[in-house]
Structure formats: C-alpha cells, structure tokens
Amino acid sequence: MRTIDGKVALVTGAGQGIGRAIALRLAKDGADIAIVDLHQDKMAAVAAEVAALGRKATTFVADVGDRDQVYAAVEHAEKTLGGFDIMVNNAGIAQVRALLDVTPAETERIFRINVDGVLWGIQAAAKKFRARGHKGKIINASSIAGHEGYALLGVYSATKFAIRALTQAAAKELASSGITVNAYCPGVVGTDMWVEIDKGMVEATGAEPGATYRKFVEGIALGRAETPDDVAAFVSYLAGPDADYMTGQAPMIDGGLVYR
Ligand SMILES: NC(=O)C1=CN([C@@H]2O[C@H](COP(=O)(O)OP(=O)(O)OC[C@H]3O[C@@H](n4cnc5c(N)ncnc54)[C@H](O)[C@@H]3O)[C@@H](O)[C@H]2O)C=CC1
Ligand SMILES: CC(=O)C(C)=O
Secondary structure: OOOOOOOEEEEEOOOOHHHHHHHHHHHHOOOEEEEEEOOHHHHHHHHHHHHHOOOOEEEEEOOOOOHHHHHHHHHHHHHHHOOOOEEEEOOOOOOOEOHHHOOHHHHHHHHHHHHHHHHHHHHHHHHHHHHHOOOEEEEEEOOHHHOOOOOOEHHHHHHHHHHHHHHHHHHHHHHHHOEEEEEEEEOOEOOHHHHHHHHHHHHHHOOOOOHHHHHHHHOOOOOOOEOHHHHHHHHHHHHOHHHOOOOOOOOEEOOOOOOO
16 A cells, blocks of 8 residues: 555665665655665666666665765755655664773774764754644664664663664654654664674674574574565555554564564
C-alpha cells in the first residue's frame, strides 16, 4: 500500500545498509527520496534503485556532524523534490573500545556524528516543516544499545541512549507544531557496521573472527540475524499515517533480544 504517496523523505546514511533499505522501502511506500551520505558513488547506485521503483531521487553529500551541511541537505531536498515531509536521521558509526582506553578525540568524533548529527537533523527538519506550514515526521536511529549498555561498546551505547533523550524532548517541544518524533532500535543487523564491530572485538578480546557476531545472534529469540529490510518495515510504519498518534517513543525491533 502506498501509505506516503507524494511525500518527500530525506534519509541520512542512505548509501548502504539500513539507510539504503529505508530509502527503498519509503520509495515503495510512495515517497520521493533525498539520499544523504558521505559517498556519492554509493548514493548514485541507491538513487538508481529508487528511480527503478518509479519515484524521484536526489543525492546530496553531507557530513551529518556538520550543522550547516545538514541544513543544506534539507534545503536541497525541498528545492529538488518540491516538498519536505519526513526526516530519517539514520547515519551513525560504531566504536569498539574499553571505557578505560577511550580517548577524547574518539569520543568527540562518535558523539559528533551519532548525537550532534541527529540533533542537527531534528533542528533542520522541524524548522523546515514550520516554514512550510505543515506537520512532519522525524525518525531517529537508536539501538538496543540505547536501552542496554554493552561492554566494549560503552561510548557507542551512550550515544544511542542520548538519541532516546533527544527523541523524547523533541517530541514534547514539537508536538504543538504537529511534528512527531520517534526512534527505532534495531538489534543485530547484518551490515558493514557489524563487520567493523566484529573486527574490533577480535582486536579487543582475541575472539575468533565472526564469534562475537554469532554469539549475539544466538541470543535472538526469533533465531536469525536482523536484515536491513526488517528495520525498514518498522520505519515505514513510523513514517506513515498509522503512526500519527505516536510520539517520543523508541521501540526495539530486534527479533526478541532485549526486553524492557
Ligand atoms: N547494524 C546494526 O546492527 C545496528 C545499527 N544501528 C544503527 O543504524 C544506523 C545505520 O547502521 P548500518 O546501516 O548498520 O551502518 P553502516 O555502517 O552499514 O552504514 C552507515 C552509513 O552512514 C554513513 N555515514 C557515516 N558517517 C556519516 C556522516 N558523518 N555523515 C553522513 N553519513 C555518514 C556511511 O557512509 C554509511 O553509508 C546507525 O545509526 C547505527 O548505529 C542500530 C542498531 C543495530
Ligand atoms: C550496532 C548495534 O547497535 C548493536 C548493539 O548491535
């Protein structure tokens, strides 16, 4: 069903992984898509996939940690696609490091991308919705690590807890403008991010390559790793009219791994 026919959605980190799957799912739902990432070549490939689904796509290179670049991405989406209705703040990076070893530069970098990036996305999108005089939806990437702090992923977990705080506060501040703000909390999704995490665990703990990933997946009640499409299906719900009465929430979509 084309639940968001004619809407314009911007997805950050859409060059690959979960962001790519969200871009394609929202296109199937009827939206035109602004694809934002660091890598033009990857974005061009996703744009071609969106076009093959019969929707318009545009790409914009931006580092979400840079406020001006995020604002410019939103301007570009509106100008190129003729509207602006849905903002998906998906871009993020991981970091495997013991808390006692983390450096200021590493901490600054991950907070700048994972937390500041979402904050600038909330700001830019909400200001644009207000300027256009209509409501809108803001959807942020948190994680099961936003509900439970993981060993060796401590700073990453802190950034994902922070996303829940921003999501709740923004929901309260923006409700009177008809803007809803929610987050999605995936579990263990088989993307490049988990390849990096597994590699980091090998270095940090001496685990066999693949062993950490397998151990996490073994804990999933539904018995398999999550796919980017599993996440995108939930984001599709958040972006559509069935979620109009939902705001400030950060549900886990993890196959049954973390229970809160
Ligand atoms: N893979 C997983 O198991 C889980 C992922 N998540 C979250 O989902 C989101 C997407 O993750 P994946 O697709 O797995 O990661 P990924 O590493 O496969 O893709 C991330 C994308 O974000 C882009 N990106 C990174 N830094 C950026 C920046 N500063 N500005 C713009 N784009 C940037 C990358 O170029 C890449 O295309 C992240 O926020 C992540 O924390 C949450 C829970 C689990
Ligand atoms: C990458 C991530 O958020 C986890 C906990 O798997």
